[in-house]
Amino acid sequence: MAEALDRDASPAVGNATGGEASRALELELRHVHKRYPSRREAAIPDLSLTVPAGEVCVLVGPSGSGKTTAMRLVNRMIPLTGGDILLGGRSVLQRDPTELRREIGYVIQQVGLFPHHTVRDNIATVPKLLGWQRARIDARVNELLELISLDADDVADRYPNQLSGGQRQRVGVARAIAADPPLLLMDEPFGAIDPINRTILQEGFLALQAQVRKTVVFVTHDIDEAIKLGDRIAILREGGVLAQYATPAEILDSPADDFVAEFVGADRALKRLGLATLADVELVAMNGHRPVGELPVSTNVRDALSVVLAAGGEPFKVIGDDGEVLGLATLDAIGGVLKDGRDIGSNGMPDSGPAHPPAHPASREKA
Amino acid sequence: MNPPFAAGVVPIIPKSLLGTPHQYACEKANRLFCWGWFKQNWSGIFWPALRQHVVLVLIAVTIGFAISMALALLAHRFRRAEQPVVWFTSFLYTIPALALFELLVGVPGLGLSRTTAEVALVSYTLLILFRNILTGLRSVSADVRDSARGMGMNNRQLLLQVELPLALPAIIAGLRIATVSTIALATLAVLVDGNEGLGAPIISAINDGYFKTELIAAGGLAVLLAVGADGLLVGTQRLLTPWARARAV
Numbered sequence: 001m002a003e004a005l006d007r008d009a010s011p012a013v014g015n016a017t018g019g020e021a022s023r024a025l026e027l028e029l030r031h032v033h034k035r036y037p038s039r040r041e042a043a044i045p046d047l048s049l050t051v052p053a054g055e056v057c058v059l060v061g062p063s064g065s066g067k068t069t070a071m072r073l074v075n076r077m078i079p080l081t082g083g084d085i086l087l088g089g090r091s092v093l094q095r096d097p098t099e100l101r102r103e104i105g106y107v108i109q110q111v112g113l114f115p116h117h118t119v120r121d122n123i124a125t126v127p128k129l130l131g132w133q134r135a136r137i138d139a140r141v142n143e144l145l146e147l148i149s150l151d152a153d154d155v156a157d158r159y160p161n162q163l164s165g166g167q168r169q170r171v172g173v174a175r176a177i178a179a180d181p182p183l184l185l186m187d188e189p190f191g192a193i194d195p196i197n198r199t200i201l202q203e204g205f206l207a208l209q210a211q212v213r214k215t216v217v218f219v220t221h222d223i224d225e226a227i228k229l230g231d232r233i234a235i236l237r238e239g240g241v242l243a244q245y246a247t248p249a250e251i252l253d254s255p256a257d258d259f260v261a262e263f264v265g266a267d268r269a270l271k272r273l274g275l276a277t278l279a280d281v282e283l284v285a286m287n288g289h290r291p292v293g294e295l296p297v298s299t300n301v302r303d304a305l306s307v308v309l310a311a312g313g314e315p316f317k318v319i320g321d322d323g324e325v326l327g328l329a330t331l332d333a334i335g336g337v338l339k340d341g342r343d344i345g346s347n348g349m350p351d352s353g354p355a356h357p358p359a360h361p362a363s364r365e366k367a
Numbered sequence: 368m369n370p371p372f373a374a375g376v377v378p379i380i381p382k383s384l385l386g387t388p389h390q391y392a393c394e395k396a397n398r399l400f401c402w403g404w405f406k407q408n409w410s411g412i413f414w415p416a417l418r419q420h421v422v423l424v425l426i427a428v429t430i431g432f433a434i435s436m437a438l439a440l441l442a443h444r445f446r447r448a449e450q451p452v453v454w455f456t457s458f459l460y461t462i463p464a465l466a467l468f469e470l471l472v473g474v475p476g477l478g479l480s481r482t483t484a485e486v487a488l489v490s491y492t493l494l495i496l497f498r499n500i501l502t503g504l505r506s507v508s509a510d511v512r513d514s515a516r517g518m519g520m521n522n523r524q525l526l527l528q529v530e531l532p533l534a535l536p537a538i539i540a541g542l543r544i545a546t547v548s549t550i551a552l553a554t555l556a557v558l559v560d561g562n563e564g565l566g567a568p569i570i571s572a573i574n575d576g577y578f579k580t581e582l583i584a585a586g587g588l589a590v591l592l593a594v595g596a597d598g599l600l601v602g603t604q605r606l607l608t609p610w611a612r613a614r615a616v
Binding site: 075097098102106110113114115129159162185 | 521613
């Protein structure tokens with residue numbers, strides 16, 4: 001059976017080539033239940049949520065909330081004990097686990113690069129398992145190294161222990177998307193990286209995601225990371241219960257309950273400002289006022305607030321992309337974002353709260 | 368230093384030494400090592416003994432490695448298999464070598480033969496090789512194993528592409544110990560398999576009683592063989608594990 005699988009390169013994944021448009025599929029968790037044999041309580045009693053194709057869903061919560069378990073159920077690294085998980089409308093339970101996993105990118109905190117393989121061979125792991133041709137693998141590896149901004153000549157033939165932590169993490173991501181999987185699972189991928197490099201990696205991830213548009217399930221315990229990276233955030237509480245599943249803006253604007261409010265922190269208003277830019281602010285007309293400085297319109301509102309406060313609350317002139325003056329950012333104007341800015345930054349999600357969007361089992365979305 | 372022979376006693380000259388004035392002179396002086404004699408008997412005694420010795424060791428280590436690998440893979444897959452294997456191989460390892468060789472002669476079908484020697488030699492390699500292979504396989508870090516599985520490797524691919532390559536340093540370390548100790552132990556093979564290996568000239572020298580060259584030459588060859596085999600294995604490891612030498616830049 002194992003031999004048969006090796007030759008069975010999944011046709012869907014086999015179609016992916018370097019340079020072609022990448023794929024993404026909708027992921028649906030349907031009444032997922034997980035109880036470990038040695039425990040009485042279920043780690044996840046009943047979890048349902050849908051991640052639309054090409055979106056980043058961040059699973060966030062305290063330890064013991066089952067976020068990693070939920071993620072690992074998707075590629076069957078942990079067996080389900082109830083419910084179903086559908087990838088592109090197809091149940092993962094009907095697939096052979098190894099075949100399924102080759103179609104799902106997988107990045108863990110410790111990266112898990114193979115120490116005995118060069119960067120090139122690490123990235124080529126899944127394409128090799130799928131039986132790609134040598135030339136196609138080489139082309140794909142070079143393309144991916146470029147995508148993660150690593151110099152192929154410099155890095156491709158190094159071993160993982162010759163890379164920095166940040167480089168290793170990027171190679172881990174490149175390895176995960178090498179065979180153009182429609183879904184990417186990331187378990188605290190930046191958790192072990194120092195804050196400066198974590199920010200760089202987060203920016204890199206957003207830039208990469210803007211290009212490849214994968215469906216991503218991203219696990220973290222860091223709510224700031226969740227807000228920064230997620231199109232949607234699923235907040236889990238202890239006992240594996242979904243407390244709220246919504247866009248970052250919705251969660252910050254209207255936490256479903258006290259747990260969520262506490263989890264996102266007392267500074268949620270500030271975090272909410274961080275999701276908007278001055279373009280979202282209803283600026284005040286210039287007449288009569290004397291601005292103490294200028295801010296580009298692309299400044300995020302949280303930073304703008306900080307600048308304005310530092311200047312003693314005096315208004316700043318907002319400059320457009322072409323250098324034109326758009327108006328004044330005053331404290332009141334900035335605060336206005338919180339009052340009527342409910343839909344800013346959200347993707348038009350119908351509802352906040354633990355409810356999940358209706359299932360579309362047959363839909364196979366392409367990004 | 369000691370007077371070679373008591374005055375008036377005519378030395379008993381072994382047959383193999385007769386007829387060559389050079390060796391007689393050397394022997395008369397009771398030197399520890401007679402180079403000329405050694406050269407003269409290289410092709411007749413030492414080279415065949417060395418060849419036989421290498422064959423004895425190669426067969427023993429190869430069979431021992433195959434058995435140990437099978438047992439280690441079993442224990443790697445099924446944790447419960449480990450303890451029984453450790454008990455059994457430790458038991459074999461603690462039997463005094465001389466006793467084991469003599470005991471095996473009594474086993475029906477073995478008797479005085481090369482097979483008996485190999486059975487004894489193999490049994491001494493098992494504990495070391497089994498332990499090292501299993502330790503090597505288990506030393507693969509959990510996250511490497513997890514990511515390999517998560518990318519869709521099946522058990523066989525995980526073993527062949529990840530676990531065994533990463534276990535190589537530990538496996539070769541085991542092979543080095545097993546090889547060197549088998550080279551030393553194989554000198555006892557002569558007890559059950561006459562005229563086999565470097566043990567033969569050593570026994571001959573012991574029986575002879577006073578002429579040391581044979582003993583020292585054979586013992587020295589065994590040491591050189593051990594050092595050479597060890598070096599060969601170290602070289603093999605360096606060749607097979609280039610990642611271990613690639614250090615951070």
